[in-house]
Amino acid sequence: MVTPDTIRIAPKVLLHDHLDGGLRPATVIELARETSYTELPSEDAAELGRWFRSGADRKSLELYLEGFRHTVGVMQTPDAIARVASECAQDLAADGVVYAEVRYAPELSTQGGLSLDAVMEAWLDGFERGAAAAKAAGHPIVIRAIVTAMRQFARSVEIAELSVKYRDRGVVGFDIAGPEDGFPPSRHLDAFQFIHRANFHITIHAGEAFGLPSIWEALQWCGAERLGHGVRIVDDIVVQPDGSIEMGRLAQFVRDNRVPLEMCPTSNVHTGAVESIEQHPIDLLRRLRFRVTVNTDNRLMSGVSLGDEFAVLVDAFGIGLDEMQWLSTNAMKSSFLAFDERLRLINGVIKPGYERLKADALARSPTLV
Numbered sequence: 001m002v003t004p005d006t007i008r009i010a011p012k013v014l015l016h017d018h019l020d021g022g023l024r025p026a027t028v029i030e031l032a033r034e035t036s037y038t039e040l041p042s043e044d045a046a047e048l049g050r051w052f053r054s055g056a057d058r059k060s061l062e063l064y065l066e067g068f069r070h071t072v073g074v075m076q077t078p079d080a081i082a083r084v085a086s087e088c089a090q091d092l093a094a095d096g097v098v099y100a101e102v103r104y105a106p107e108l109s110t111q112g113g114l115s116l117d118a119v120m121e122a123w124l125d126g127f128e129r130g131a132a133a134a135k136a137a138g139h140p141i142v143i144r145a146i147v148t149a150m151r152q153f154a155r156s157v158e159i160a161e162l163s164v165k166y167r168d169r170g171v172v173g174f175d176i177a178g179p180e181d182g183f184p185p186s187r188h189l190d191a192f193q194f195i196h197r198a199n200f201h202i203t204i205h206a207g208e209a210f211g212l213p214s215i216w217e218a219l220q221w222c223g224a225e226r227l228g229h230g231v232r233i234v235d236d237i238v239v240q241p242d243g244s245i246e247m248g249r250l251a252q253f254v255r256d257n258r259v260p261l262e263m264c265p266t267s268n269v270h271t272g273a274v275e276s277i278e279q280h281p282i283d284l285l286r287r288l289r290f291r292v293t294v295n296t297d298n299r300l301m302s303g304v305s306l307g308d309e310f311a312v313l314v315d316a317f318g319i320g321l322d323e324m325q326w327l328s329t330n331a332m333k334s335s336f337l338a339f340d341e342r343l344r345l346i347n348g349v350i351k352p353g354y355e356r357l358k359a360d361a362l363a364r365s366p367t368l369v
């Protein structure tokens, strides 16, 4: 059994994490005071943390998204955005994350009059500061940004242009997020076509609150390279009583093309996309060798770290260090980082990191391996 300490120090890779879903509760309270935001439900950090978690766990994506009113509410000044970004990098690094892509919809931080460029500058400055602090603390991390457009709004072309504008400053891709039902990705075709023409990268939240048509549109109309969640791809897979598997053409396409699935187990239970961790399709998809990755989605709302998510998989499905290494390598291969940098992290950090941990485990209990 992999211990919590081993999980924490094991090199991990995170592809799906929202900047406005990962604030420290104490930071939310301090920023609210500094920016005269008066709508928080509590001024006590522990109580506020609990409020976010219980608000998230209501089996509905729309209800899950309510807590963001407050996190976004305090992210309306450059200092606040930079602080949140810097703490994000430091918290992930302390959790053993060696590479992360963290996403945010900059249009959400323009309520107080900030320009989209000012939001981007503050966000990316925060990442630089946070990564430098993490390195100084002995936990180096490479952190990159994914710029998100909200699927229910109509600014996706402008946001897509913004993502490309900052590609040399740390932005690696473009995403759409928000309520999935009623807002299909094909509403934003112009934005995706712009990204394609710029030779840039696309991931799309699809197959979380809505099923196969959303995944199909994301891949075949919008050209998504990865799927945010994608859990509902199991609707296209039938496990027969004798254990044999039948796959529809969409599931086959996803597996054959090695389309990365950015799976977020705890968040999927909280939004009602999946009934329980034990019933989460991540284990079936992993055993069928889909390109599965493990992610946090919203660390504050779901009350998790990436280490916690791996601990959940260890408990529910008995995965070990080999599976953790496979999942982390999958994520690194699927990142939007340049190929040579991906290889450097796989061969220079992830592989040797797991080899060391496996050697330690062998030394501790030689009969178990």
Ligand SMILES: [Zn+2]
Residues within 6 Å of the ligand: 016, 018, 177, 205, 228, 297
């Ligand atoms: Zn998400």
